[in-house]
Amino acid sequence: MLRVAVPNKGTLAGPASEMLAEAGYRQRHEQRDLTVLDAANDVEFFFLRPKDIAIYVGSGELDLGLTGRDLALDSGAAVEERLALGFGGSTFRYAAPAGPREWTAKDLQDKRIATSYPKLVTDDLARHGVTAEVIRLDGAVEISIQLGVADAIADVVGSGRTLRQHGLVAFGDPICKSEAVVIERSGSDGDPVKEQLIARLQGVVFAQQYVMLDYNCPRDLLDEVTKMTPGLGSPTMAPLADENWVAVRAMVPRKEAPAIMDRLVSVGAKAILSSDIRACRL
Ligand SMILES: Nc1ncnc2c1ncn2[C@@H]1O[C@H](COP(=O)(O)OP(=O)(O)OP(=O)(O)O)[C@@H](O)[C@H]1O
Numbered sequence: 001m002l003r004v005a006v007p008n009k010g011t012l013a014g015p016a017s018e019m020l021a022e023a024g025y026r027q028r029h030e031q032r033d034l035t036v037l038d039a040a041n042d043v044e045f046f047f048l049r050p051k052d053i054a055i056y057v058g059s060g061e062l063d064l065g066l067t068g069r070d071l072a073l074d075s076g077a078a079v080e081e082r083l084a085l086g087f088g089g090s091t092f093r094y095a096a097p098a099g100p101r102e103w104t105a106k107d108l109q110d111k112r113i114a115t116s117y118p119k120l121v122t123d124d125l126a127r128h129g130v131t132a133e134v135i136r137l138d139g140a141v142e143i144s145i146q147l148g149v150a151d152a153i154a155d156v157v158g159s160g161r162t163l164r165q166h167g168l169v170a171f172g173d174p175i176c177k178s179e180a181v182v183i184e185r186s187g188s189d190g191d192p193v194k195e196q197l198i199a200r201l202q203g204v205v206f207a208q209q210y211v212m213l214d215y216n217c218p219r220d221l222l223d224e225v226t227k228m229t230p231g232l233g234s235p236t237m238a239p240l241a242d243e244n245w246v247a248v249r250a251m252v253p254r255k256e257a258p259a260i261m262d263r264l265v266s267v268g269a270k271a272i273l274s275s276d277i278r279a280c281r282l
């Protein structure tokens with residue numbers, strides 16, 4: 001039985017469970033459940049604190065984990081990334097009170113830096129050759145400067161709203177660019193049930209990044225439109241009752257779809273439809 005760790009709360013919990021459900025796995029109905037057995041797929045899911053997941057996977061107690069890249073790095077556990085999941089995107093950054101001059105990493109020398117990710121910060125300070133006091137807090141780090149326990153912070157930045165609310169400005173290069181990832185223990189074997197779960201998730205991630213475009217176009221425009229929608233291998237074409245027209249079907253990157261549809265209209269394509277793909281194997 002494959003044993004898989006899933007975040008039980010926080011930013012990653014909802015999207016992680018939804019992605020596993022989309023990939024065909026049983027997920028919990030009750031928020032308080034700590035385990036779910038999916039006997040049909042030979043998998044047991046364990047719902048754990050996001051910060052603890054890499055520790056269980058690194059020690060070999062669990063086979064796979066869904067967690068944040070930043071959390072996995074901070075844990076120091078012996079884990080490797082197998083798949084990036086495309087949600088939970090954030091950067092991990094230093095920040096300090098807005099002032100006349102922007103801080104640099106060197107300004108952190110001998111300062112107090114509050115963070116929930118002490119290893120990420122300690123390693124980064126060492127890379128910069130800076131000695132500073134790292135104050136470990138569990139959360140709400142942005143308020144620690146106001147409350148007098150720190151001079152600067154290092155924390156997760158999503159939209160940047162929390163920093164702005166507290167009059168803080170991020171500085172220096174991001175210490176880490178994170179998103180939700182699937183991790184396994186470093187050097188672990190390729191078990192078929194594990195590989196199947198990763199392939200299914202990869203199919204969902206891929207499906208979320210693409211849409212399917214269907215449209216009709218005059219046969220003599222085919223060369224031109226297939227350059228706009230080359231598909232992954234080659235677009236599918238089908239004849240229409242009117243022999244001067246063809247139907248075309250091709251996957252296109254979701255972000256580019258609106259611009260591609262504009263271009264298709266401008267060359268004379270008609271009945272252009274964009275639809276979501278739920279999952280795929282390529
Ligand atoms: N605002 C955000 N936008 C994007 N990703 C975020 C955001 N906040 C946290 N994350 C990501 O989510 C993961 C941590 O999740 P979260 O902060 O929800 O857990 P936690 O701090 O352990 O739990 P809690 O905040 O409930 O105590 C990290 O990988 C982090 O990069």
Ligand SMILES: O=P(O)(O)OC[C@H]1O[C@H](OP(=O)(O)OP(=O)(O)O)[C@H](O)[C@@H]1O
Pocket residue numbers: 010011138139140141142155156157158159160161162163
């Ligand atoms: O840039 P923003 O979009 O404002 O998001 C960043 C905030 O989100 C996370 O907090 P979370 O809600 O996890 O609370 P916590 O600090 O207690 O962990 C993170 O620690 C930041 O505080």
Ligand SMILES: [Mg+2]
Pocket residue numbers: 010139
């Ligand atoms: Mg948090």
